[in-house]
Structures are given as structure tokens and as C-alpha cells.
Amino acid sequence: MKWVLLLSLIYYLSDVEGLKVLVCYPLPMKSISILGQAAVRHLIEAGHDVTYITVYPLNIKAKNLRQIDISSNTALLANDETMTMGYFLHNKLERNHPYQLQKIALEAARMTLNHENVKKLLEDPNERFDVIIADLIESEVYAGFSVLYNCPMVWLYSMGAHWQVLRLIDVASNPAYDPDYLSPNMPPFTFAQRVEELWSRIYWQYLKTFYTQPEERKIYEAVFGPLVAKRGRTLPDYEDVIFNASLILANEHDATLNRASTPQNFKYIGGCHIEEPVKPLPKDLQDLIDNSKNGVIYFSMGSVLQSKSLPKELVTELLQMFGEFKQTVIWKFEDNSLVNVPKNVRIVNWAPQQSILAHPNVRMFISHGGQLSSLETIHFGKPIIGVPVFFDQYTNIYKAVQNGYALKVPFSQNLPKDLKPAINLMLTDDRYANKAKELSALYHDRLTAPGAVFLHWVEYVVRTRGAHHLRSPARHVPLYQRLYLDLIALILTIVSVLIYILSKICKKKHVKRNDQKKRN
Numbered sequence: 029m030k031w032v033l034l035l036s037l038i039y040y041l042s043d044v045e046g047l048k049v050l051v052c053y054p055l056p057m058k059s060i061s062i063l064g065q066a067a068v069r070h071l072i073e074a075g076h077d078v079t080y081i082t083v084y085p086l087n088i089k090a091k092n093l094r095q096i097d098i099s100s101n102t103a104l105l106a107n108d109e110t111m112t113m114g115y116f117l118h119n120k121l122e123r124n125h126p127y128q129l130q131k132i133a134l135e136a137a138r139m140t141l142n143h144e145n146v147k148k149l150l151e152d153p154n155e156r157f158d159v160i161i162a163d164l165i166e167s168e169v170y171a172g173f174s175v176l177y178n179c180p181m182v183w184l185y186s187m188g189a190h191w192q193v194l195r196l197i198d199v200a201s202n203p204a205y206d207p208d209y210l211s212p213n214m215p216p217f218t219f220a221q222r223v224e225e226l227w228s229r230i231y232w233q234y235l236k237t238f239y240t241q242p243e244e245r246k247i248y249e250a251v252f253g254p255l256v257a258k259r260g261r262t263l264p265d266y267e268d269v270i271f272n273a274s275l276i277l278a279n280e281h282d283a284t285l286n287r288a289s290t291p292q293n294f295k296y297i298g299g300c301h302i303e304e305p306v307k308p309l310p311k312d313l314q315d316l317i318d319n320s321k322n323g324v325i326y327f328s329m330g331s332v333l334q335s336k337s338l339p340k341e342l343v344t345e346l347l348q349m350f351g352e353f354k355q356t357v358i359w360k361f362e363d364n365s366l367v368n369v370p371k372n373v374r375i376v377n378w379a380p381q382q383s384i385l386a387h388p389n390v391r392m393f394i395s396h397g398g399q400l401s402s403l404e405t406i407h408f409g410k411p412i413i414g415v416p417v418f419f420d421q422y423t424n425i426y427k428a429v430q431n432g433y434a435l436k437v438p439f440s441q442n443l444p445k446d447l448k449p450a451i452n453l454m455l456t457d458d459r460y461a462n463k464a465k466e467l468s469a470l471y472h473d474r475l476t477a478p479g480a481v482f483l484h485w486v487e488y489v490v491r492t493r494g495a496h497h498l499r500s501p502a503r504h505v506p507l508y509q510r511l512y513l514d515l516i517a518l519i520l521t522i523v524s525v526l527i528y529i530l531s532k533i534c535k536k537k538h539v540k541r542n543d544q545k546k547r548n
């Protein structure tokens with residue numbers, strides 16, 4: 029009896045502890061890869077064996093971490109002018125074209141799966157994994173890994189519950205109240221906005237169905253077909269594979285207003301990238317913030333948008349404007365060539381953002397509104413002045429405004445003039461800071477920290493061999509059945525047949541009567 033117990037204990041421990049996990053983060057966008065890094069960190073700390081396909085290899089030496097370097101993927105966006113602040117400023121754009129994003133994800137997939145380092149991994153016939161975790165932005169090709177290794181698939185999604193991803197495990201949420209992630213609209217919608225949301229879905233789906241997905245299918249078949257055949261199996265159809273994930277783990281949390289409802293296998297892990305306790309600040313920043321009696325304004329536009337792509341005059345005007353405040357301003361700017369920097373402004377090339385936001389003297393965060401930055405402001409309870417530029421930043425900032433802890437300032441040549449009254453308002457009106465604290469309390473009011481939630485569900489999926497019991501029955505019901513279009517068609521047919529028959533009968537009677545009249 030003791031032996032049985034001991035053996036089952038060993039089996040149980042070995043089943044969960046030494047998982048072999050493949051984590052794939054193919055996009056050459058630093059901020060998106062931060063979530064992948066967090067996943068890797070939690071997995072290796074829990075003792076799992078991680079293979080990490082990454083554009084930004086980590087500076088960690090751990091026995092249980094193997095990194096597959098695909099940093100050459102950066103070439104994809106290196107010369108892409110359309111991803112700079114200057115471009116968006118010049119063209120007065122308010123949102124990305126959906127095809128642009130689908131195409132970036134598609135090309136990143138092509139580069140990744142044909143990368144020699146990845147090929148080496150895939151072609152090793154002895155390689156096996158217990159679970160695949162991959163980034164889910166605009167491409168599902170990586171589901172091919174789960175076919176090759178015959179193991180469950182977990183998507184890690186860097187945003188909240190959006191229809192583009194919900195449709196993969198359940199049904200797309202309703203556009204009448206759930207906006208697209210590129211949309212500036214917030215529910216409740218006006219009639220025009222509701223139509224706009226419906227249209228952007230139809231358009232996205234059209235592009236996906238006729239342009240991107242056929243290309244993805246080709247990549248899937250070309251890359252995984254021969255590999256799966258070598259392992260003695262046949263490749264399942266692409267559409268059967270991409271709708272077969274066990275879980276989606278999303279980078280969002282319960283303190284956010286207006287979230288679409290989600291199926292059982294959709295879990296929130298937002299905040300799992302935040303390290304607790306936060307790392308201590310470097311000495312100079314610690315002293316600077318400690319000694320700022322009037323508080324600190326922290327300004328950063330994230331890692332994708334480089335401040336140095338801003339026009340020179342705009343930078344000069346921003347510096348002047350910041351110089352008029354009593355507060356200390358910490359500006360993350362990746363360039364040391366600035367001149368005439370006012371005394372109260374500190375330029376840093378790199379900012380330990382979480383440690384800065386954690387400091388009680390920091391009064392507000394002027395941000396582009398990337399999802400990770402938005403999560404950090406809630407985590408640390410700081411109000412935000414949002415200057416969204418592209419991608420999901422508009423949605424994030426509109427949400428924050430609707431939640432009551434943010435102001436939005438348009439990204440334009442007038443930024444310095446528009447920013448000043450917003451900063452003044454935030455300094456004098458406590459409502460924003462109080463709301464941020466209130467939401468932060470809501471966010472922290474939970475049973476488990478997000479990192480532990482992440483680990484639990486990944487291990488759970490392996491233990492339950494794909495968590496089939498969590499899957500939504502809606503996946504197998506086509507749209508026409510969900511909308512009962514077949515029933516409507518049947519009723520319409522019966523009604524029209526009846527009308528036809530009745531009209532025939534009436535005509536006959538009519539003709540007879542007429543004949544009788546004539547005879548009479």
C-alpha cells in the first residue's frame with residue numbers, strides 16, 4: 029500500500045513538475061514579447077523544462093531553459109516607417125489597417141517556421157513536448173506545433189477578450205456591444221457605431237478568409253506536412269487544428285469594465301508580467317523620486333514607439349512645457365542628444381517602469397496606453413494621461429477614460445499645448461488618482477496572483493490531456509445554425525409554397541366564377 033502511494037506520488041509529481049513546454053513568441057515587437065518572457069520566467073521557476081522560440085533572447089542562464097534565437101525576425105519591421113510615431117503624426121492616422129497587421133503576423137510566421145534554428149528543432153525526431161504555448165496575434169499557424177508533438181495547445185493573448193480570438197474556442201462576441209481591438213468606439217454604441225463595428229468585422233473576416241488564411245494554410249501544410257508524415261501520421265486539416273486549442277490565457281483582469289463574456293477555457297492572467305516585490309530602483313532614480321516634494325510625472329511611450337522618431341520642434345516644445353511645472357518629470361527617451369533640458373526634467377534611456385510606478389511620490393503616468401503599461405497603472409494604482417498612437421492603444425485609453433482614471437490627449441503637433449491643461453487637471457483634481465486606487469484594490473482583491481493562475485492552467489491542461497470538458501459546444505455549430513437561418517429558410521419555403529397553392533386555388537375559383545358569369 030505504501031509503495032503504491034509512493035509510486036503514485038512520484039508519478040503525480042513527475043507528471044506536473046518536469047513538463048516539457050514549448051513557448052513561441054515570433055513577433056519582432058518587444059512589448060508583446062514581455063508576456064512571453066513572463067510565461068517563461070514562471071515556468072522555469074516552477075521547475076519545468078522550457079524551450080523558448082524568441083526574437084529577444086533572455087539574459088538568463090538556467091539549466092531548464094533552452095532558447096531558440098530568431099532575432100533575425102527584427103528585419104521584418106526594421107525599415108518599416110509605418111510603425112513609428114512620426115508616421116502616424118504625419119498621416120494623422122487613428123487606426124492601423126487590419127490587413128497590415130494580418131500581413132505582419134503572416135510574414136513573421138513564414139520567417140519563424142523557415143528559420144534554420146527552428147527547423148533544426150522541428151526536424152529532430154526525438155523531440156517531444158507536453159504542451160505548446162504560443163502568442164496569438166493575428167495568426168494561428170503555430171497550432172501546427174501541437175499537431176507535430178501531439179499535445180495540447182494553449183494560446184497566450186496579449187490583450188483582453190476580443191472576437192478575433194473568442195471565435196477560435198467559442199463564438200465571436202456580438203459586435204453590438206463588443207468593439208474590435210482597433211476601434212475607438214466604446215459601448216453603449218450609437219446606431220452608426222454599431223454598424224461600423226459590424227462592418228469592421230465583416231471586413232476583417234473577409235481579409236482573413238480570402239487573403240491571409242489561405243497563405244497560412246500553405247505554410248502549415250508545407251512545414252508540418254512532411255514532419256508529421258515522418259512521425260507516421262497524416263496531417264489534419266488546417267481548420268480542424270486552429271479551432272482545437274485547449275485554452276486561451278488573456279492579458280486582462282476582472283477590474284476592467286465592459287468585457288465580453290467568455291467561455292470556460294478562457295482565463296485572465298493580466299498582471300502576470302509584473303514582478304513582485306518590485307526590484308529596487310537604481311540609486312540615482314531612488315534619490316531623485318524620494319526628494320521630489322511636489323511629486324513626479326512619469327512619461328514614456330513604450331518600447332515600439334521610439335521617442336526619437338518625434339519631430340525636433342515637438343520635442344523642444346515638450347521640454348519647455350515640462351519645465352513650467354514644479355514636479356519632477358522623468359521622460360524615457362532613447363537619445364542623449366537633447367539640449368536645453370530644464371532642471372526638473374530627467375531624461376532616461378531606459379526606465380525601470382514598474383519600480384517607478386510603485387513609488388508613492390509618482391503622481392501620474394503619461395503613456396501611449398499599451399496593454400502592459402495599462403495593466404501596470406492599475407496594479408500600482410496610478411492615473412494615466414493617454415496619448416494613443418496605434419494598435420490597441422486607442423481602445424485601452426478609451427477604456428481607462430470610461431473607467432474614470434484617465435484623460436486622453438490626442439497625438440498631434442499640438443501635443444505640448446494639449447498636454448499642459450491635462451497635467452494641471454490631474455494635479456489638482458483627486459478624482460483620477462482616487463479612481464485608480466479604487467480599481468487597483470479591485471484588481472488585487474482575488475484568491476490567486478496572476479502568475480500562479482497562469483501556471484495552474486498550463487499544468488491543468490497537461491494533467492487533463494487537453495481539458496476537453498472545458499470546451500464550448502458552440503465551436504461545432506456553424507453560424508447558420510446558430511442564427512437558425514435553416515429554420516427561417518424552412519418557414520419561408522413553407523409559407524411561400526402555401527401562398528402559391530392558395531393563390532392557384534383562388535385563381536381557379538375566380539376563373540370558374542367568371543366562366544359561370546359568362547355562361548349566365
Ligand SMILES: *[C@@H]1O[C@H](CO)[C@@H](O)[C@H](O)[C@H]1NC(C)=O
Nearest residue numbers: 179180181264268269272494
Ligand atoms: C485536438 O486536440 C486534442 C488534445 O488537445 C488532440 O487529442 C486531438 O488530436 C486534436 N485534434 C486535431 C484535429 O488536431
